[in-house]
Amino acid sequence: QVQLTESGGGLVRTGESLRLNCTDSGQTSITNAMGWFRQAPGKEREFVAGISRSGGSYDLADAVAGRCTISRDKGKNTAYLQIVDLKPDDTATYYCAARHERWRQYGNQALEYEYWGQGTQVTVST
Secondary structure, eight states, X not given: OOOEEEEOOEEXXXXXXXXXXXXXXXXXSOOSOEEEEEEOTTSOOEEEEEEOSSSSOEEEOTTTTTTEEEEEEGGGTXXXXXXXXXXXXXXXXXXXXXOOTTOOXXXXXXXXXXXXXXXXXXXXXX
16 A cells, blocks of 8 residues: 655745655555645645656656656655755645556646645745
8 A cells, every 4th residue: 555755845945955755655665656746825736747657757847847856766665856946936735646556657637646645845935
C-alpha cells in the first residue's frame, strides 16, 4: 500500500530555492509513476511535474519550466521536486501523488492519480 509523505516546504524569499521530498513509507521501493501538484488558496489544484516509473521521461508545467527539476531515487524510496528562483506566485500547498501500479507514464490530471500525500506548504515572500 502506497503511503506518501511530503517534506521540505517552508517560508522562503523571492529568488530562493527549495527541494521538496516525497517518501513512500508503504513500499520497500517506490515504483509508481509520480506527479507533483500544487494548490493555492481559492484556486484549483494544478499539475507541476510528473515522472515515469523508470524515471526516463518527465514533464514540467509551463509555469515552472526552466526553474524546476523532478527526479526519483528508488533506492531511497523518494521522489524530489526542486524549484529554483521561487516567486510569490509559487506560494501553494504542494502535493505528491502516485499513479496506480499498472501505469508506466505520469499524467497531468489529478484524477489520474490513485495515491496522495497530505501536502507541504510553500510560502514565498517578496
